[in-house]
Ligand SMILES: O=C(O)CCC(=O)C(=O)O
């Protein structure tokens with residue numbers, strides 16, 4: 001099953017995903033997790049011993065909803081998702097560094113990147129489950145938890161759109177230098193995912209690449225409850 005997760009990720013159409021990431025900064029993925037796997041996570045949401053921290057979003061004015069960061073060791077399936085997405089996305093991450101004429105490179109394997117995070121005192125795990133009930137939303141934000149960050153993150157929706165919940169679309173807003181911002185609305189089916197930039201995306205201009213800052217959020221859940229699984233690669237201070 002876990003081996004199977006790795007195969008599922010490796011077998012995605014990475015050529016097309018890499019192209020989407022370069023062209024638009026984000027990539028919508030097909031269904032990856034089965035209904036049973038999604039239900040497993042929704043049930044896991046209530047198992048308090050799996051988490052290091054629970055955040056009430058209203059309390060911090062982050063939105064309306066709740067999320068929980070897993071503690072280490074991560075559930076095997078999340079560890080596998082994190083490792084296998086990293087293996088592919090590190091190629092894009094390093095290509096993007098090249099576009100921006102940066103010489104440093106991210107290591108090929110997640111564990112080596114996490115060892116570097118440790119040097120920056122970023123040792124707390126960041127994968128999380130999120131829950132929004134009717135009226136819930138997530139304000140536009142970025143998830144940078146220290147000086148070191150991986151340029152991509154992945155989010156899965158765990159229940160069925162238009163059946164278990166309405167609204168709750170994924171939002172990306174791109175801040176274009178010296179221009180107005182552009183919004184993207186992405187609807188995700190149960191078990192499908194979105195890859196998006198944690199901080200910015202490089203865009204080719206007349207004088208080389210420049211950066212569009214990107215923030216993400218979730219529109220209001222107009223009925224029902226929406227659960228999500230976020231895979232963030234860098235650890236937190
Ligand atoms: O619930 C969502 O889709 C957004 C999750 C999010 O903000 C994240 O994974 O960082």
Ligand SMILES: [Fe+2]
Nearest residue numbers: 141142143216
């Ligand atoms: Fe986020």
